[in-house]
Amino acid sequence: MSKPTPQTNDLSNIDLSPEDFNSSLPIKKVPYGDVFEAARAGDVDRLRYLLESGVNVNARDQWDSVALYYACLAGHLEAARMLLENGAICDEHTFDGDRCHYAALNLKVRKLLKAFEARPPPLGPLQAALRETFLGCTANRDILELSDSQLQFSGSSMLDGPNYNHFPPDIVFYVHGRPIEAHRVILSARSPYFKKKFETVWKDRREVRFSKEKLSYPALYSLLHFFYSDRLEVAVDDMEDLVRICSVCHCEALRRVVEKELNHQRFTDFKALREVDSSQRRFILQGLSLPEEDRLPAALHHILLLSLTNSSMEQDFGNVADSLVTSVGRLQIHEHEDDLADITVRVDGRVFRCHQVILASRSEYFKTRISRMADFLEVNDDLLSHALPCLEEHDLSHEAFEKMIEYMYTDGLKNVEPRQAEELFDAASRYLLFPLKRAVADALLPHLEMASPSELCHWLLLADMYGVLKIREYCLDAMACNFETFADTREFQAMLLTLPPPSGDSSLRTTAPSAPGAGGHSDQGNILDDLREKWLEIEAAELDERDESALLFDKRLDMLMQTAEQEQDMSDSID
Structure with a gap:
């Protein structure tokens, strides 16, 4: 590096x-x-x-x-x-x-x-998206006092007017008359206390008013902000109140960390800060400091599994029996749990129970669809549970959609089959979920280590078409290191006929190559130019040898193209 x-x-x-x-x-x-x-x-x-x-x-x-x-x-x-x-x-x-x-x-x-x-530490895509949703709520945005740099960090410029069209909350808490807006599924996923309340006394309520004098508004606000972002930002003066709220909400891992820090703050001699108002001191905690099971992706993964299990009850009658067999294990675990789903998505004959705030926060496509869905209900006699708003998606398999929402809820993917990758790359573009491409690439790379030269040719063309830089670089590196092995395959020779020829620009041969596609998919370099540069790095490290070696490489490509054209002509004549 x-x-x-x-x-x-x-x-x-x-x-x-x-x-x-x-x-x-x-x-x-x-x-x-x-x-x-x-x-x-x-x-x-x-x-x-x-x-x-x-x-x-x-x-x-x-x-x-x-x-x-x-x-x-x-x-x-x-x-x-x-x-x-x-x-x-x-x-x-x-x-x-x-x-x-x-x-x-x-x-x-x-x-x-x-x-x-003044620059906050980076957040993952899931945390950044949900944090923007939380801060986009009118009451939360009006109360929060953030600098411009903090607002700009949270995503794509919350300061701009269009981003104020936030996803609406479904619950509002009033603490001493001051509102905090939130979404039930996020709070239920992060706290057993909120989950129990939303299943019982708060089930049909849109507002909850707290009258306890000892309840601290700043501490509760900091906790709810943490639920969305996996980042805790709290004034030192409010940490004692936060410890009490964490105890009530059964957030034990967070409580232990904050309590330890509180004791540390109490007994540390702030000699250098004696002239500074202690109320200015803050404590910042990243989610990485907590066990994995207490972070946002793990919490939403539990909700996702519950929703997928309950989704089997809303499928077409022809699929219900089969799905019950495959999901029986999960049904035994979760059959009494409410997944708080508020929307269904019909894909390839299957109906998935989902959550509007997750879909809208992760994808501008779903945010737009849901915002135009007012008062729309699709009620069918074959649905086995109460009707929810329904979206229908076409030209997508239910397996690919399940993988896509797995990423939307958890920021990760497990067990991606190579046959699913192309459909997921396409779905990432269609649903404006571009980070999904990187997650698919990470899951796909171990499979490519065992791929044949012909398969790597296919993956190179696919990665170049969808702008998946990690896969594109891997394939080009493999071809550069094993060029003669690839050159002998029909697939590589046939691929040459589909690609633009090398540019022939000699300036590329005597300068260090830049990363292909560094400026985005529209600016991706010529594949053969990039392959030549990688080959030259291996075969012609000396600068004065690069021009001569590049000419030899171009002549070899010309020979391979001629061979491929001849074979294609012979094949066409036989047909």
Whole structure:
């Protein structure tokens, strides 16, 4: 991985030159060290490996210190920036942020922290979409005091007028007369307390008013925001109230983390902050700090399984018996649970129970369809449960739709068959769910390791057509490394006839190739140009050999094309 340059858009205002990123202290190598040792030593290679492996960038060691603190203390600017780009918290008036600011070895480190402190850590697509839905609710948006940079982060510019057409809430809580708008399925998925209430005393209510004087509006707001985004942002002064609310809502994992942090905040000597109003101090928690089963994707995955099980009761009569056999295990577990579905989608003869807020938050296509669905009910005698609003989708198999909603609810895919990939790539484009392509690619790559050359030719054309860069790069790398093996196959030769010829631009041969398709699908490079560049990297590393080697490669392609044309002519004449 090439070393990133500091002159990026995010860092353009911090007045740092490339020389400033040279370490203030000697850099050591810690090939087996943890994230704290790597940050303290300035070992960016080890740090990169750990971050790519999914280590929690805001984790604390036995001395309650985060990795960013050690990087700042030692003046390792490159290591500090790598941690910041991966979501390390550095905001002033947070405990970890203040420690980093005051421990910074020099002004260069402080400038770097200032450049990142107003930018929230990145969220996954699921969390970002649902957070935008929560903040898009009128009452929540009016109350929340966010800076422009925070609003812009949450998705595609909430500050723009069209994004104020939010998905409407189905429940409103009033705390001391102040409203918080929310959606039942999200709260039920995250909290047993809310789930029980919505199944009993709050089942038909649109408003819930709390009269308890001790109930804290900021703490409840922070908790509901966390339910949608897997990010907790709470003032230190409100943490004690939040601990009590977590206990009532049976959010035990979150309660334990907040309670531990609260005790830490109480007994830490804030010498550097004595002149700062303590109400400004905040605590920020990322969902990665909690066990996987207590995060948003796991909670929605449970709701999805329940909905799929209950969906068997709304299928056409011809499919009901078969579906009951295949779903009997799940029915025994969930037969008494309410999935809170508020919409059905009929696909390929099957009816799926879904949730409008999930579909609308993840896909602009479904958001538009649902917004135009007012007062529309499809009631059929063959439905075995109460009627729900129904959408009907065509030209899509029910297996592909089930995989698509699996991604919409969980941000992941399991057990994707290669035969499903093309349909899912098409569905991602049709339903404006473009991140789905990356998830399919991740699930598909292990299958491609065993694919034949002829199959890889097929996947290359498919990936180029749908703009799936990861699959496209994998196929091109395999072809470049095993070019003669591919050249001997009929499929590769036939593929050459369907592709635009190489550009012949000699400037491409003496410069480092850029990533194909880096500017988007419309800007994807010529496949044969990209294949040639990858082959040259392997076969002609020396710059002065590249022109000669490129000419040889082009001549080889010409010969293969001529052979393919001759075989095609012979085949046409026989037919």
